Amino acid sequence: MMGAKLGLLLCVCVLLLGCCVGRFVVEKNSLKVTSPKSLKGTYECAIGNFGVPKYGGTLVGSVLYPKVNQKGCTNFSDVNFQSKPGGLPTFLLVDRGDCYFTLKAWNAQNGGAAAILVADDKAETLITMDTPEEGKANDDYVDKISIPSALISKSLGDSIKQALSDGEMVNINLDWRESLPHPDDRVEYELWTNSNDECGPKCDSLINFLKDFKGVAQQLEKRGFTQFTPRYITWFCPEAFLLSRQCKSQCINNGRYCAPDPEQDFSRGYDGKDVVVQNLRQACFYKVANESGKPWQWWDYVTDFSIRCPMKENKYTEECSDQVIKSLGVDLKKIKDCVGDPHADIENPVLKAEQDAQIGKGSRGDVTILPTLVINNRQYRGKLSRPAVLKAICSGFLETTEPSICLTSDLETNECLENNGGCWQDKSSNITACRDTFRGRVCECPIVQNVKFVGDGYTHCEASGSLSCQFNNGGCWKGVQGGRAYSACLDDYRKGCTCPPGFRGDGVQSCEDIDECKEKTACQCPGCKCKNTWGSYECKCKSGLFYSRENDTCFGEYSASVLNIWVIILVLVVAVAGGYAFYKYRIQRYMDSEIRAIMAQYMPLDNQPEVSNQVHHNI
Structure with a gap:
């Protein structure tokens, strides 16, 4: 949030050393014109570094170019851009120039626009619309901008204006789905930040973001959904100026690592070198915590330090920092060894790695603005707030792999x-x-x-399923009358709605009672009296008889004749059973006698006399 001033200072310092080989990358999203036919196509537009881009999503709207205040530098007090029910949201098109981009967006938002398109005033490559430099404007409204913004080329702007003047409706689809890559189910992101808390509202905004986002960041990190790395911008002092008051005040390690004076006044308050040392301590805290398997503790340290050790209370000291580190249970000695000696004329490996990381690689570009959020190696553009940043991080997940926090009301x-x-x-x-x-x-x-x-x-x-009738009766008819309730829902959505017995109809809108008596479909036995009821009927027989609904007939009272019939049936049953038993007995006796006769041929039986085996001899 140091803005362009810091970016310029960084570039100047590096240029003095002859090694400014990086570049600033303009982050873009897709703009698709769906009508009129003459403009149909996909165009590039540059994402503004304010407001809330809809990372991971799209926004469809209709373009409006105001007749007055075409640069959007004053309030649209007489116009309401709010879309009517059923209508497309309004994308307000304004021209570049005369005021800050943020003021144009703020006025468009207050007028009810859903997004703002700024048409460039010259034919050039797209640039990033940034926030005003500190102190150059009343920027209290900047953090309140919530609509997305986009800078479009002069040629596209002119074409849209011409189509609108011809009475054509220009519909546009702003698409941010590919603005951040989403290669897999883990998001890697960096926050280029600073420990300085004396730069006014911008520093306050950064600290508030850290406090507000801490819980979300730690939750994502602990569950393995993200890998977060804090980063710190420094630059080095050209050798020709090592002995200057500026470099001595703002740099450590003999001019190798520098930061601007917090108050922009070398005669009072803390110096830039104090900021560099605290930045280094924060980077070392992360390094030690990460090595212990708890990298998320960095969020606790930076937020606790901002509360317990603020510059305005003269507590921005090493002693206060040590107390915070001890309270979090992190090894203080390892952190001090990592920080090393700020007065030594040697390189610090941690800060050297930070300087190397500032230079853009691949599609990322140089980091020149504080703070800068980098998600999946792409610089985030937009408001630094918990919902906006979380939305951007969530869009970095491969679709359907995002954690449940991405589906909460925050987003x-x-x-x-x-x-x-x-x-x-x-x-x-x-x-x-x-x-x-x-x-x-x-x-x-x-x-x-x-x-x-x-x-x-x-x-x-x-x-x-089986519980489908619990909800709105499965979309079927239901009726209650006289204490009776009937439903056409069958607890099986595949069978649809069917009127219950005693009713006819479609089962959805209505089921009408069938008059079984009138239609003579029941109670047709001789002498029966039929009475229709809702959903059923009643049938009564003559005196002394009772009605059987299953057979639709009347039976007489139980009498002696009926009893005699049952007695006869019982006697017959007993006779048959007795005869069968007698038959079985006779058969058994017959079989026994036969067996005895057969066995008697081979051995004497108990009831036959023994035959003597003696032989008589005559001498």
Whole structure:
């Protein structure tokens, strides 16, 4: 947040050493014109370094170019750009020049615009619209800008203006889905920051962000969803100026690592070298904490230090820092060894690595603005706030791999609040298929109390499973009358709605009672009297008879004749059973006698006399 001033100072210092080989990369998103046909196509636009870009999502709108105040430098007090129900959001097109980009965006937002497009006033490559330099403008409103902004080329701006003047409607789709790469299910991000807390509202804003984002950052880090690295910008003093008061006041290690004076006054307060040392301590704290497997402790240290050791209370000291480190249980000796001797004429490996990392590699570009957030090696542009940054980090995950925190109310786009996002909704039970995510709304049939709704999510959703009748009676007819309740829901959504017995109809809109008596479909036995009821009927027989609904007939009272019949039946049953038993007995006796006869041929039986085996001899 030091802005362009710091960026210029960095570049000048490095240029003096003849090694300014990096570059500042303009971060872009896609702009697709969908109408009119003459302008259809995809164009590039540059993301502004303020407001809230919809990273990971899209925004569709209709362009409006005001008749007056075409540069947007004053309030649009007489115009309301707020879209009407059912209409597309308004993208306000203004011209570059005469005032800061942020003021144009603030006025557009106050006028009700959903986004601002700034048309360049010269044919050149796109640039990054940045916030004003500190002290150059009343920037109290900058942090309040919440709409996305984009700088478009002069040629595209002229073409849009011409189409609008011809009475054409210009519709545009701003697309940020590829503004940040999302290669896998882990996001790697860096925050280039500073321990200086005496730069006014900008420093206060950074500290407030650190405090507000700490919980989210630690949660993502502990669960392995992200890998975070804090970074610190420094520069070195040209050799010709090593003995100057400026370099001695702002640099350590013999001019190798420098930072600006906090108050921009070398005669009072803390010096730039004090900031460099504290930056180094914070970097070393992260290094030691990371080696111990708890890198998320860095957030505790920087937030606690800002509270306990502020510059304005003259507590921005090594002693105060040591107390904070001890309270967090981190090895103080290892941190001191990492910091080393700031007065030594040697390189510090930690700060040397930070200087090397400042130079852009690949698609990232140089880091020249404080603070700068780098997500998946791409510089973030926009407001430094918890919802905005979390939304950007979430867009860095491969789709469907993002953690649940990305689907919380913090990242709602409010698209479900207007016309239910165009999705299916059951107003009677307040069930909707519209689900708001950081990538925009999706129309997806919900799961309510373990009951899954099925359908396309846009025109219909139906409860499925055995509990489907619990919700709006499964969309079927239901009626209650005289203490009786009937339903056409069958607890199986695949079978649809069917009127219960005693009713006829479509089962959805209505089921009408069938008059069984009138239609003569029941109670047709001779002498029967039929009475229709809701959903059923009653049938009464003549005196002394009773009605059987299953057979639709009357039976007489139990009498002697009936009793005699039962007695006869019982006697017959007993006779048959007795005969069968006698038959079995006779058969058994017969079999026994036969067996005895057979066995008697081979051996004497107990009831036969023995035959003597003696032989008589005559002598």
